[in-house]
Amino acid sequence: MGRLQDKVAFVTGGASGMGEMMVKLFTAEGATVIAADINEAALEEKWGSNEKVMTVKLNVTSDEEWEAAVVKVVDKLGKIDILVNNAGISTEKGLNEITIEDWRKLSDINGFGPFLGMKHVLPYMKEAAKGSIVNISSYTALIGMGLNPYSASKGAVRAISRAAAADFGQYGIRVNTVFPGVIETPMTKVLESSQEMVASLVKMTPLARLGQPEDVSNAVLFLASDEAAYITGAELVIDGGFSAR
Numbered sequence: 697m698g699r700l701q702d703k704v705a706f707v708t709g710g711a712s713g714m715g716e717m718m719v720k721l722f723t724a725e726g727a728t729v730i731a732a733d734i735n736e737a738a739l740e741e742k743w744g745s746n747e748k749v750m751t752v753k754l755n756v757t758s759d760e761e762w763e764a765a766v767v768k769v770v771d772k773l774g775k776i777d778i779l780v781n782n783a784g785i786s787t788e789k790g791l792n793e794i795t796i797e798d799w800r801k802l803s804d805i806n807g808f809g810p811f812l813g814m815k816h817v818l819p820y821m822k823e824a825a826k827g828s829i830v831n832i833s834s835y836t837a838l839i840g841m842g843l844n845p846y847s848a849s850k851g852a853v854r855a856i857s858r859a860a861a862a863d864f865g866q867y868g869i870r871v872n873t874v875f876p877g878v879i880e881t882p883m884t885k886v887l888e889s890s891q892e893m894v895a896s897l898v899k900m901t902p903l904a905r906l907g908q909p910e911d912v913s914n915a916v917l918f919l920a921s922d923e924a925a926y927i928t929g930a931e932l933v934i935d936g937g938f939s940a941r
C-alpha cells in the first residue's frame with residue numbers, strides 16, 4: 697500500500713526538476729498524478745507513455761487555463777486530493793538590470809500562479825471536506841538573498857499559504873509551504889559554469905552540499921500525505937541548514 701494510495705495529485709511544473717521528481721515519487725506511492733506544465737513537449741517526452749500520469753498543458757498565470765484543467769481532471773478522475781504549486785521561474789538579474797516587465801512576469805508566474813491554483817482547486821476540496829496543498833516558496837523569501845522580484849514573489853507564496861491554511865482548515869483542507877535552498881535542477885544550471893560559486897555555497901551550507909530534487913520531493917510527499925494529517929500552516933525549510941546560520 698503506497699503512501700498516496702488512490703489519491704489524485706495535481707503537480708504544476710511537472711515536466712522538470714523538482715516537479716518531475718514529485719510526479720515520479722507520487723506515482724510510485726500509488727497516486728494518479730496530473731503533471732501540468734507550460735512546456736508541452738517536455739511533458740510528452742517525460743510522461744507521454746506513463747499510464748499513472750495525466751499530462752495537462754497549463755500556463756499557471758491563466759485563469760481560463762486553470763479552470764479548464766481542473767474541470768477536465770475532476771470530470772475524468774472525480775476529485776483532486778493534492779495540489780502542489782511548484783511551477784516557477786527565476787532570474788539572475790541584479791537590481792540595476794531588472795525591468796518592470798521582469799518584475800511583473802516573476803510575480804505573475806511565481807506568486808499569482810499558486811493563488812490561481814488554490815482558487816480553482818479549493819472549491820472541489822471544500823466539497824470533499826478534505827485536501828492537501830503544498831506551495832513551493834524559496835529560502836530567498838526568508839533571508840536577505842537578493843533584492844529582486846524572485847524573493848518578492850516567493851514571499852507572496854508564503855503569505856497566501858498561511859492565509860489559506862487559516863481560512864480552509866475548518867473544511868479539512870491543509871496548506872503548507874516548503875522553502876527549498878539551492879537545489880540542483882535545470883533552474884540552477886548556471887551554477888555548472890561556476891565551480892567557485894558552488895564551492896562558496898557549499899561552504900555556507902552546514903550539511904556541506906547542494907540540495908537534490910529528491911530532498912525537496914520527499915518532504916512534499918510527506919506533507920501531501922495523510923501522515924501529515926495535523927500539519928497545516930507549517931513552513932518547512934529544506935536548505936541543508938543554509939538559512940540557520
Ligand SMILES: NC(=O)c1ccc[n+]([C@@H]2O[C@H](COP(=O)([O-])OP(=O)(O)OC[C@H]3O[C@@H](n4cnc5c(N)ncnc54)[C@H](O)[C@@H]3O)[C@@H](O)[C@H]2O)c1
Pocket residue numbers: 708709710711712713714715732733734735754755756757782783784785786805832833834835875876877878879880881882883884
Ligand atoms: N532549484 C532551486 O534552487 C530552487 C530553490 C528554491 C525554490 N525553487 C522553486 O522550486 C520550484 C521548482 O523549480 P525547479 O528548480 O524544479 O525548476 P525547473 O526550471 O527545473 O522547473 C520549473 C518548471 O516550471 C515550468 N513553468 C515555468 N513557467 C510556467 C508557467 N507559466 N506555467 C506552467 N509551468 C511553468 C517549467 O516549464 C518547468 O518545467 C520553482 O517554483 C522554483 O522557484 C527552486
